[in-house]
Amino acid sequence: MTAQPMEEIVLTFKGTRGSTIPLEADPITPDVLQLKFRPEIERLPLYHGNEQVLLGDFFTVKGERSNQIRVQGDLSLVKNIGAGMQAGRIVVEGNVGMHVGARMSGGEIEIHGNADDWAGAEMTGGLLWIKGNAGNRAGSAYRGSKYGMRGGVILIEGSGGHEVGGYMRRGLIVVRGDVEDHTGARMVAGSIFVLGRLGARTGGGMKRGSIVCFHTPDMLPTFRLTSTYTPLFIPIFLRSLQARGFSVSEVQRARHFTRYCGDMAELGKGEILVCQG
């Protein structure tokens, strides 16, 4: 038996029929759908509140047995798309609800719209590319968890909410727009680049890791200025982002950064690098 050529699966959202209760769409991952024929996909169980429904009740399905998934429609109330995925690719054409790509360990998710809270929370690998804005706690840890993001890349072309990269342990988050408060709060390692403006208490409680800023944030008193120099890893990352198609042209020539180390209330081996031009 020869392998069938993989065409993408297209899921078109029919809407929640006026309900404001979110739909939990955990099975929408390439890992689940790539082995299933169309009728099996339509019969996959989803939760709408406490009611179990079928995927076919809320989506029209085209295609089968593919690890390439395209989801269409306003999915603001659809949660957990791509959560825990390990491989393959999801393209979301529209806004998407909470927990998109949470705990994913591989593959790619591309969102042509905004993502709600907890996008890429605790992810360990793969690429989550949000073309619009992200909600709060992108790449962050769930309450009670020790670590947030532990690998992979989150690219946000719009703005980010509160606590981006909270408790982050590894990986890269890049936000082209502004972010709210507590960026990199209690960060343990990894890198966060913010091309826009930052809210209050950036890096509060961070132990290690790097927060790269292109606008001067309000610095907590527990961060100490060390020097202004040229950190070479920044152009390496910026050039790679540009080559990948994530435009950073407005900051690509930035060379001089002032380094603040902290948080001295914690281990103090983290850093906030502030661009000086």
Add this chain to the structure above:
Amino acid sequence: MQLNGVPIEDTYAEAFPAVGARVLITAEDERWAREAAQSFTGFATSVIGCGCEAGVEGVDPGETPDGRPGVSVLIFAMSKKGLHDQLIKRVGQSVMTCPSTACYNALQGESWLSVGGKLRFFGDGFQFSKVLHGMLNPAGGRARRFWRIPVMDGEFVVEDRFGVAKGVAGGNFLVLGEGLQASLQAADAAVKAMRRVPGVIMPFPGGVVRSGSKVGSQYKFLTASTNTAYCPTIRRQVQSALPDDVGAVLEIVIDGLTPEAVAEAMRVGIHAACREGIKGISAGNYGGKLGKYHFRLHEILKSGGRT
């Protein structure tokens, strides 16, 4: 066979398998990158006496990871362990010490050696690691880890692992000239032309060696000694390979990442060396019993570098 009126002896160069790495050194300007590269490749002419053979690759490395001017260096050794030792010593002592430099792997190897991963301890606990995720790596899906080691001018950035590939060491040819001037000019022209070939180095000073050797010696403690058959001053005392009109012989030794690159370098080098005052081109071998690679001069010149 003759090239430009110069007889090409029907013989072959005997070369050996080696393991190699390509190191890309960048700095604030090209001068400092070259300073580091020169230091890195110093005392690296022969694996027997120096532990490795290294040289600056002649071709422009193009775009560098940090966008600064860079110099590409190739280094070869007989074993992975030998290469590992030399990489750690040379990156540590010649690149890390040189102001403003950074050091990157520039070879998709068959296996990997930890270099930055060892040198990081110089940071005394203040070193930082930054990982460029494979999905952002334009060179492919492999993640790249860079170590940032605090030093007195800021930070030394060195890549964690360097690729190792099988290569070829000891490709060579001999330039037989009527005198030293003619041989020097021909060898110089040859090296200049060969430096335009990617993936090869000529590890001796200026790319040229005058003290070619043969296996063995009349002294028991010596495994190699001067190539008596090509020494003009003792031609009447030994079985000489030199015609009467040859007054000076120079050898060009080539190491390369592939046999094809070595053959191509030999081809362009021999073409450039065949000029006025040159009485013949030959090559060094050990009877074909020691080296895996045989580069036959006539075949290389006929086939356009392909072996």
